[in-house]
Each structure stands twice: as structure tokens, then as C-alpha cells.
Amino acid sequence: MLGYVVKRFGSMLVMLAGLSVMVFLLFSVLPADPARLTCGKTCTPDVVEANRQRLGLDKPLVEQYAVWAKGIVAGRTFNEGQGAAEFTCPAPCLGYSFSQQENVTDLITEAVPVTIWLAAGAFVLWMTFGLTTGVIAALNRGRWPDVVLQGISLVAYSLPSFFVGLMLLILLIVQMSLLPYPDYYPPSEDLKKFLVTMVLPWVTVAFTSAAFYTRLTRTQMVETMGEDYIRTARAKGLAERTVTVKHALRAGLTPIVTAAGLDLGILLGGAIITEQIFNLPGMGRLAVESVVDSDLPVITGITLVAATFIIVANFVVDMLYMVIDPRVRLA
Amino acid sequence: MSDVQPATASRSPYLELRDLKVSFATEDGLVRAADGVSFSLERGKTLAIVGESGSGKSVTSQAIMGLHPKRSAQITGEVLVDGTDIVSASEETVRSMRGRNMAMIFQDPLSSLHPFYTVGAQLIEAVQAHGEVSKSEARQRAIAMLDRVGIPNAARRVEEYPHQFSGGMRQRVMIAMALINNPDLVIADEPTTALDVTVQAQILDVLRDLQGEFQMAILLITHDLGVVAETADDVVVMYGGRVVERGPVNEIFTRPRMPYTWGLMSSVPNLTDPRGTRLTPIPGQPPSLINLPTGCVFRPRCQFSAHVEDAWCDTKRPDLEPVGPRHDARCFLSVSQMAALAPRRADGEEVA
Ligand SMILES: Nc1ncnc2c1ncn2[C@@H]1O[C@H](COP(=O)(O)OP(=O)(O)OP(=O)(O)O)[C@@H](O)[C@H]1O
Ligand SMILES: [Mg+2]
Numbered sequence: 299m300l301g302y303v304v305k306r307f308g309s310m311l312v313m314l315a316g317l318s319v320m321v322f323l324l325f326s327v328l329p330a331d332p333a334r335l336t337c338g339k340t341c342t343p344d345v346v347e348a349n350r351q352r353l354g355l356d357k358p359l360v361e362q363y364a365v366w367a368k369g370i371v372a373g374r375t376f377n378e379g380q381g382a383a384e385f386t387c388p389a390p391c392l393g394y395s396f397s398q399q400e401n402v403t404d405l406i407t408e409a410v411p412v413t414i415w416l417a418a419g420a421f422v423l424w425m426t427f428g429l430t431t432g433v434i435a436a437l438n439r440g441r442w443p444d445v446v447l448q449g450i451s452l453v454a455y456s457l458p459s460f461f462v463g464l465m466l467l468i469l470l471i472v473q474m475s476l477l478p479y480p481d482y483y484p485p486s487e488d489l490k491k492f493l494v495t496m497v498l499p500w501v502t503v504a505f506t507s508a509a510f511y512t513r514l515t516r517t518q519m520v521e522t523m524g525e526d527y528i529r530t531a532r533a534k535g536l537a538e539r540t541v542t543v544k545h546a547l548r549a550g551l552t553p554i555v556t557a558a559g560l561d562l563g564i565l566l567g568g569a570i571i572t573e574q575i576f577n578l579p580g581m582g583r584l585a586v587e588s589v590v591d592s593d594l595p596v597i598t599g600i601t602l603v604a605a606t607f608i609i610v611a612n613f614v615v616d617m618l619y620m621v622i623d624p625r626v627r628l629a
Numbered sequence: 630m631s632d633v634q635p636a637t638a639s640r641s642p643y644l645e646l647r648d649l650k651v652s653f654a655t656e657d658g659l660v661r662a663a664d665g666v667s668f669s670l671e672r673g674k675t676l677a678i679v680g681e682s683g684s685g686k687s688v689t690s691q692a693i694m695g696l697h698p699k700r701s702a703q704i705t706g707e708v709l710v711d712g713t714d715i716v717s718a719s720e721e722t723v724r725s726m727r728g729r730n731m732a733m734i735f736q737d738p739l740s741s742l743h744p745f746y747t748v749g750a751q752l753i754e755a756v757q758a759h760g761e762v763s764k765s766e767a768r769q770r771a772i773a774m775l776d777r778v779g780i781p782n783a784a785r786r787v788e789e790y791p792h793q794f795s796g797g798m799r800q801r802v803m804i805a806m807a808l809i810n811n812p813d814l815v816i817a818d819e820p821t822t823a824l825d826v827t828v829q830a831q832i833l834d835v836l837r838d839l840q841g842e843f844q845m846a847i848l849l850i851t852h853d854l855g856v857v858a859e860t861a862d863d864v865v866v867m868y869g870g871r872v873v874e875r876g877p878v879n880e881i882f883t884r885p886r887m888p889y890t891w892g893l894m895s896s897v898p899n900l901t902d903p904r905g906t907r908l909t910p911i912p913g914q915p916p917s918l919i920n921l922p923t924g925c926v927f928r929p930r931c932q933f934s935a936h937v938e939d940a941w942c943d944t945k946r947p948d949l950e951p952v953g954p955r956h957d958a959r960c961f962l963s964v965s966q967m968a969a970l971a972p973r974r975a976d977g978e979e980v981a
Contacts, residue, residue: 525740526735526737526740526741527740527741527742527743527744529696529735529741530733530735530741530742530743530803530806531743532696532724532727533694533696533727533728533732533733533735533807534727534728534732534754534755534758534806535724535725535726535727535728535729535755535758535759535810536724536754536755536758537724537758538720538724540754540758544754545743548745549743549744549745622745623744623745624744624745624747624790624792625744625790625792628790628792628793
């Protein structure tokens with residue numbers, strides 16, 4: 299078992315290294331010239347060339363990658379121009395944003411907590427809601443609670459999040475003034491404002507996802523409720539609630555955990571639309587801004603971080619299999 | 630029941646089925662899986678149900694456990710377990726009786742145990758379902774029970790998962806689980822079918838031992854007539870969802886009074902037949918439980934219906950009639966016709 303964990307962890311590191319190569323190459327072949335982006339409109343070709351050399355952008359790609367990758371592991375130094383003092387970009391250094399005049403790592407570090415809060419809250423909401431309604435639907439298979447829940451989840455599942463988000467914003471904030479306009483404060487600074495701002499983004503993200511988990515949970519439950527060990531559990535005289543949750547739901551958990559882990563991983567990379575609608579300074583909004591500004595180092599950094607979340611989520615899901623299923627653990 | 634012997638008449642049976650009917654509404658029509666099943670069983674005795682696949686043995690046993698979902702199964706009649714009617718009792722009453730009054734051992738121990746919980750956890754929850762017992766005490770009982778059914782190193786193996794046990798050991802776990810709350814009735818639905826022959830014998834020995842110790846009633850469903858001959862006190866023969874013959878094992882084996890039973894018995898020349906002897910198939914198809922044949926349900930496969938006057942077999946359903954001491958059969962042939970027509974062995978004796 300420990301061997302498996304180590305092996306799986308090693309392969310995750312290899313994947314991360316491969317990922318960094320791919321992300322770097324992807325953004326190196328883009329037509330945007332990073333050297334041209336280092337100075338404003340009045341930039342002369344001489345300055346551009348000077349900057350190109352100073353940033354090593356004239357070097358071969360392999361060498362450029364080495365510098366970039368080393369920066370992530372060990373940090374690096376930059377200087378803004380002739381005569382200006384050098385400054386350091388400590389590890390993990392994802393580069394320097396000339397348009398924002400800040401280390402990419404700092405920009406991302408500011409944005410990540412916002413996205414984590416958004417993802418975590420939405421995750422709790424959609425899992426609670428999705429699992430509960432899925433179990434209820436399965437236990438009432440074919441009867442009205444099932445039909446109603448299935449109908450609602452089908453509609454919810456097909457609504458795009460921009461629609462749900464905008465409707466909530468327009469109805470509850472603009473028209474009915476039930477909530478103030480969103481204005482993000484970290485929970486440590488102002489918990490009340492934080493909650494008031496986050497509640498609609500949470501609902502927006504959770505709404506569509508919950509529908510998917512309702513359906514997934516229902517499918518799983520309908521299947522496991524027909525298993526022989528469920529009959530055994532009843533034959534022992536266990537209460538129906540124990541049979542349902544402890545035996546049936548637990549047995550059907552594997553695909554649910556897989557989907558939930560990946561969904562959470564993806565969401566941690568930024569909820570572009572929801573963050574945009576509710577004015578949340580998270581990864582999604584940072585990504586949009588940097589694309590608009592053609593801020594290549596930031597785009598590269600965000601892509602790398604977002605993809606890393608997914609790879610790590612994959613690893614965590616694999617580890618959870620072992621917690622859930624002893625046959626995997628003891629194999 | 631007919632001719633109940635005086636010695637047993639004073640004791641009321643622990644299990645009694647009275648005209649039990651279980652049917653399922655399906656797209657093709659109403660499936661009458663059990664159609665008027667009656668029999669009874671006392672503490673300390675073993676009753677075997679035999680009959681070919683689809684004859685309603687499992688449906689009947691699950692009705693005794695109250696395991697049929699109320700929504701899909703329509704159940705009438707009475708299933709009296711220690712005087713309580715399972716059919717009409719509340720869901721909570723039946724739940725509290727499961728595992729304590731009646732318990733069940735299923736055919737396939739691998740699929741019948743939860744793959745994600747240790748054997749100990751599954752035994753402990755069975756104990757705790759029936760009373761306030763601390764976890765450590767429940768664990769001690771689990772270990773003792775595993776030990777009792779012959780699992781070596783029970784204290785260590787209680788922490789293991791079902792997939793870490795062999796088939797025979799797994800079935801011992803199932804038995805331990807069924808017996809851990811000292812039920813008075815144990816239903817074993819083909820408990821050894823999934824196991825190889827030597828292991829089958831061990832499992833049956835365990836069950837017999839435990840019956841000697843705890844005096845529980847055993848309802849044994851099996852296809853193995855050798856096992857029936859060795860372990861059963863009484864036999865119920867089922868065909869097409871109904872009881873076609875019932876009686877003490879010796880009566881059934883020596884004087885079967887129903888052509889279907891003859892078909893079953895003709896493969897078993899005597900009581901000392903080795904274990905593992907299987908039912909030889911009887912020519913023809915089992916009846917459709919949706920459209921039962923008119924008249925006697927067995928008539929389409931019966932070679933003897935011509936002997937019955939006025940073609941009754943085609944038009945009337947025979948009743949379960951007394952044909953001997955505590956012995957009933959569902960057939961229009963008279964007892965003397967039976968004696969004359971019963972298949973004979975090479976030595977000229979009646980199948981015996
Ligand atoms: N839930 C159900 N819905 C519809 N039909 C059912 C249901 N359960 C059982 N049946 C039908 O009832 C009949 C009797 O089934 P049962 O399982 O009792 O047979 P059995 O005697 O135990 O056979 P076997 O020896 O193969 O185990 C079968 O024809 C089966 O298809
Ligand atoms: Mg069966």
C-alpha cells in the first residue's frame with residue numbers, strides 16, 4: 299500500500315514536470331511577442347531588442363525553459379531596465395508581470411484564497427444538496443418525489459451558470475435589493491460582508507453541480523440498493539436508515555468521489571464567469587484580465603496553477619479510493 | 630395438517646405458514662410466485678424445501694423474513710413466527726424480529742457481505758441492532774461466534790474484510806452473522822451451492838452442531854437430496870409456487886405420493902446416497918407463473934393423468950390431501966393407484 303502511494307506520488311511529480319513543459323511551450327509559440335509587451339506604446343525597436351536580450355528571450359527555447367523552471371524551484375532576479383536596481387522574485391517564481399509591475403506569484407497568491415473560498419463553499423453546498431436529493435429520489439424511485447427531483451435536476455443541469463448568476467444578480471440584488479452589490483472582503487477582515495458577497499456566487503456554482511450529483515447519486519443508489527449485501531443488512535434487523543446510508547450510499551460512493559474531486563480541482567483553477575459576474579478578485583478574473591492585457595507571464599502562471607490543482611485532485615481521489623475500498627488498499 | 634402426532638401436538642410450531650400467497654405485478658402480468666403455501670416447523674427441527682428452479686422457494690423464505698418490498702410484492706395469508714404474523718405486522722415489528730427471531734443465511738457469501746466493512750464491523754452492527762450493547766462487548770461476542778463456527782484465529786480475522794476469506798470461511802462468517810443474536814429460526818437458502826463438496830460437508834456439520842447446541846429451527850432450501858436425507862426431519866416439495874407434497878423425510882423418501890416427487894426421487898435410490906447427488910431434470914418445462922395451466926399445475930408434465938377418472942387433472946386443481954401419517958400430497962391418484970404406479974428400482978422395491 300505504501301509502495302502504491304509512493305509510486306502514485308512519483309508519477310504525479312512526473313506529470314507536473316511534463317505539464318510545466320507543455321504550458322511553457324504552449325505560450326512560447328503564441329504570436330504575442332513578450333519583449334514587445336515589456337514597454338508601453340512609445341517603445342522604440344531598440345528598447346524592445348534590449349529588453350529581449352535582457353530577459354533572455356533571444357536564447358533558445360530550451361534555455362528559456364530552464365530559466366523559467368529554475369525560477370519556480372529556486373527563484374530568480376529581474377531588473378526593470380538599464381540602471382534600475384535588480385529585484386528578486388523568490389521561489390516559486392512564475393515570472394514578472396510588466397503590465398501590472400508585480401511578481402506573477404504575488405498576483406496569484408492574492409487571487410487564490412478568493413477562489414478557494416468560492417470553491418469550498420459551493421462544494422459543501424452542492425455535495426450536501428446533491429447527495430441528499432439523490433438518496434431521496436432513489437428511495438422513492440418511480441414515485442412523485444423522484445419524478446419532481448429528476449425534473450428539477452434536469453432543468454438545473456441544463457441552465458448555464460452565467461444565466462443562473464445573472465438572474466440571481468438582477469432579481470435579488472438589482473430589483474429586490476435583498477442583498478447589497480457584491481464587494482469582496484476576506485472573511486478575516488469582515489465576515490459579514492464576506493458572507494453577504496459570497497452567498498450568491500456559492501448558490502450559482504452549486505446550482506448546476508448539485509443537479510449533476512442528484513442524478514449521479516440516484517443512479518448509484520438504485521444500483522447498490524439491489525445488491526445482495528443490502529438484503530443481508532436488512533436481514534440482520536438494521537434500521538432502514540442505516541441500510542440506506544451506511545450500506546448502500548457508502549457502496550456507491552466511488553464514482554461520486556471521483557467526480558467530486560475532479561470538479562473541485564477544476565473549480566479551484568477559477569470560476570471565470572461567476573467571479574466576473576459577482577466581481578470576485580479570484581483566479582478566474584485574474585485570468586480574464588491578463589488575457590485582455592496579453593499579460594503572458596500571468597496567463598502562463600495561472601494555467602500552470604490551475605492544471606496543477608487538477609493533477610493534485612486526481613492524486614487525492616486515487617488516495618481516497620484506498621480509504622473507501624479496502625480491496626484497493628489491500629491489493 | 631393431518632394426523633399430527635400426540636407427542637408433538639401440545640407444542641405449537643415456531644413457524645407456521647397459512648395459505649401464503651406472494652405475487653409480483655410485472656409488465657407481462659401478475660407473477661404468482663408463491664400460491665397458497667402452508668407448512669409448519671418446530672424448534673430444534675429441520676425442514677427442507679425442495680423443488681426445481683423457479684418453484685418459489687426463495688420467494689417463500691424471504692416472505693418469512695419480511696424482506697419483500699411492500700411496493701412490488703402483494704402478500705396475503707399468514708406467516709406466524711413465534712405467534713406474530715409477519716405479513717400484517719408493522720415494519721418496525723418485523724425489523725426488530727429479523728436477526729433475533731428469524732435469521733437468514735444466503736447462497737453467495739461473497740456478494741452477501743458488504744465489501745467495504747470488516748467482518749467484525751458487520752457482526753458488531755448486527756449485535757447492536759438488537760439492544761444497547763457496548764462496542765467492545767459486541768466485539769467479544771463477534772469473536773466468540775466466529776470461533777464457534779470454526780474460524781481459526783478469530784480474534785485477528787475479525788479485523789479482516791470479506792474478500793480476504795476463502796469461500797468456505799466466508800460462509801462460516803455468514804452463519805456467525807445469522808446466529809449471533811441467538812435466533813430461534815434460521816433460514817438457509819442453498820447455503821452450500823457456491824462451495825465445493827468437502828467444504829459443503831463442513832458447513833452442514835457446523836449448522837448441525839449449532840442446532841444441537843441452540844435448538845433453533847432450521848429451514849433448509851437445497852437442490853441436494855443427499856443433504857435432505859441426512860439433515861431434514863420434514864420435507865416440503867414445491868412446484869409452480871405451491872406445496873405439492875409434504876411430510877416426514879422418511880415418508881417422502883420411501884412413499885412419495887405425487888408424480889412430481891417421484892421424478893425428484895428417482896435419482897436417489899436410498900437414504901445413504903452420497904452427498905452431492907443432484908435432482909435429475911424432469912422432462913418438460915416448469916409452468917409459467919403468470920398463466921398457470923388449467924387443472925393440476927403439474928398435469929402438462931405428468932405421465933399418469935390418464936389414470937385419473939373424468940379427466941379431472943385437466944379441469945380441477947387437486948387439494949393437499951392426507952396420504953399417510955403427517956403426510957399430504959396434491960394429486961388425484963388414489964393411494965392404491967400410487968402404490969401400483971410408483972416407479973420401482975431394479976430390485977422391485979418401491980423407490981425407497
Ligand atoms: N421481485 C420479483 N418480481 C417478479 N418475479 C419474481 C420476483 N422475485 C421472484 N420472482 C419470480 O418468482 C419465481 C420464483 O422465484 P424463486 O426465487 O422463489 O425460485 P426458487 O425456487 O428459489 O428457484 P432457485 O432454485 O433457482 O433459487 C421465479 O419465476 C421468479 O422469476
Ligand atoms: Mg432461490
